Amino acid sequence: MAEETAAAAQELMLDENVEPPAGSAPAKTWPQYLAALTVTLSSLSVGTVLSWTSPALMELQDANATSAPFHVTQDEGSWIGSLLAVGSMVGSLPAGRVAQVVGRRPALLGLALPLAASWVVILAAGGAATLYCARLLAGLAVGGISAVAPVYIAEIAHSSVRGTLGSFFQLMITIGVLYTYCVGAAAPYHALAGACLAPVVVFCVAFFFMPETPSHLLTKGRRRDAVRALLRLRGAQYDYRDEIALLQAEVDESSRRKASVRDVLRSPAARRGLLLSLGLMAIQQLSGINAVVFYTSTIFKEAGSSLSPSAAAIVVGVVMAAATLASSLLMDRLGRRALLLLSTAVMAVALAVLGLHIHLALQGIGWLPLVCVCVYIVVFSLGMGPVPWLMMGELFNPEAKSIASAASVFTNYLLVFVITKTFEPMSSALGTAVVYWIYAGLCAAGAVFVFFLVPETKGKTMQQIQEMLATGKTS
Template identity: 45%
Template sequence: MADMGVSQAELVEPRGDNGRKLPQYLAALAATLGALAAGSMLGWSAPVMVKLTDPNSTDYDFSVTQRQGDWISSVINLGAAFICFPIGLIMDAIGRKKTMLLLVLPFTLGWLLITFGTSVGMLIAGRLITGVAGGAFCVTAPAYTSEIAQDSIRGTLGSYFQLMITIGILFAYVVGGYASVFVFNILCTCIPIIFGVVFFFMPESPNFLVVKGKNDEAREALIRLRGSAYDVDYELNSLKARAEENKRNQVSYIAALKKKTALKALLICYALMVFQQLSGINAVIFNTSQIFSDAGATIAPTIATIIIGVIQVIATFISSLVVDKLGRRILLLLSALVMCVCSTALGVYFFLQQTHGSEADIVQAITWLPLVSLSLFIIAFSLGFGPIPWMMAGDLCQIDIKAFVGSTAGTLNWLLSFTVTSTFNSLNVAIGAGQVFWMFAGIMLVGFLFIFFVIPETKGKSVDEIQVLLGGEPQQRPEEKK
């Protein structure tokens, strides 16, 4: 007798994309609790460093100079860049689930050093360690969610990573802005622990289990993720066929990357990370308060920062709803175009302010421009260039290079983030804020053209179908092989 929770269509056509979706949503949300921890790490410095660099601060028993504060803020990028490549090897060796559970230890240790630090060195060490854990999550969580998801919801589940990042940042802005530094640190320490407890009960990636020859465990994982009425054997056979094909053709990373499809996937993943960071997103976020102030707004810096955090969360949530309907390509194109226009507008405002002065009539006539441009910039980034670059390695790459491409792309992203955040103020002084934003606009114009001419649409497509789009040969279905 049919299960009352299963539709007739699922029983008649159990293959393809039928099957229960709720367990996949729950597993993806559990995995991206690690992204929530990473988001709180990223947002920590915005509310906290203002307090710590205040000469009258009593949050710690030592003082923090502005230069030391810059290092405390930015050192997470170096920790994240350091771990991205090794974590790819680790998750291929012991699995996605075990790797993420192990990350609870360094994340908790890092926050404890920050919470009970007795010197600037301990704060830097704590931030470095949390950067290592946060950077590792940026590789493992997207890989896990892409491998547990069916094709029709892969984009939606993949976008949860960036959504939870933005929620973590907003959490840091709100709680860090109003709670004491000690209380805020304790709450941040709890997040990775909660993640560990919840994620412990989630299944391992079926894809990984098949690669390791654990077919019975893979079958059980698929049943947990798809439901007992789903044709698990069909998908399992497909995974086994792909794993056997990769095993027969198993070569080194260097040899694997010589394939046309692998090279194109690598190029796209790297390029998207470059455009994401060189879009100027961090320059915009870090100067939110100044832009609001320059526009004559009376909103307090803390409130202004929270407003931007809310905009990020809402726009990223909308992206998660439409990414599997509109597709990755159209969202990236829209994102690049709007960010280009907004950066141009911000450049015009700062250039006129620099050349004519803040009180000039022409500047006073467009005091609304930076507020509108900033809000639209954040919305556009959150819809496209925020979440999508992180999910593309999962979409485009076969399992033999997925960990390598995802981890090295993550390393590139964090190194670029460190470069942009550490040089923005110097660039402002050297060439002017207006010219810097025009440079960002030019980069996004190049990004728009790259997306238009190079990047294929992966919405709702299987791994094999995507490989064909990248120039590969069509693969036989399991039932077609004799």
């Protein structure tokens, strides 16, 4: 293997007349951090889209709100919120394939167009039907960004910082949520939409100057450009030869295999990777995160909190952002498995206790639901929030990424739609306590899934991860 790597590196230099650097410096990390932060400005925009309904619908459904351009019913508001998930399911399906054909960078820049257009439509909207169109349009972009941005990060990151950088996707979503909650607490309808449009513009300008991923450039036969991109991401004095040769070997192996669904499923590593990615996305949503966050204000109110709904939302946003930031610092220290196991186990306990409090209608301990919700959100943000997105970018070979990432994102947003639309009917039929117990049981099942099936990918190269998947090992 060492001889093949050295030969590939030598062939690269001879074919392209690219000389190795005079010195042999370790890879710099700050260019990778810069690229990851820049690309995740798109996920910050995703966070604004996801959270816009919270302050906006409060205004649109308030008949006394003079700043609202029109008013909507509760049923219309429900569709305004849930149609985003429908658009995201549709947008996720072609996004991976488009990114494979045109590149990760052009695909992400292109997805900014429907995202920006959705905010323009919201600014000009004159009724609920127009908002339906805007939310579907935003969903197309959200689904595409969710499929492509984690892959971009995984392909530009060195294995030593891939966990930290991969967690930026969820971190920036939570920052986008907090940003929207803070602006929405003070700004009227049109000002809020304008504030949400601003991050899209900043992303387009900043990301325009970022490089394409070396892996994608190699798949297109642009090896000189791949070397240049790698040196931009690792530093001009980085000895790129071993890494570029390994990437070239992966690309050459991928080019010998077709990327149809049938061919992907024939590979043991791809099958297991797809199972793991779909499983983690399912656990993330079946944990009930959207239902808990959506009804946080109600829980605060029932617990006797004096916080206003907007203040309660800001508190939740701060907690989520802080916990996700902590996760980014721990990802390459504790590892993915540890954070996932901690997250699912503690979430199960928090939801079980919350359900018990509601079922028994306990008096005198109104602080207990607040503690349960805060603990639940903290541990979700540490593990089940960021890790599924990170591992979606880690688990697949280049030929499987477009299919597998599309399937993973589609599954995620399908379950977002299911959970948000079924929570109230289930609560009415079974009782809110029973619904929380169901979510607790699903979290416990998720912990079992992680313990027996999910491998530890911390510090592993893509090749090592594929070998683990092929053999069924978890460490």
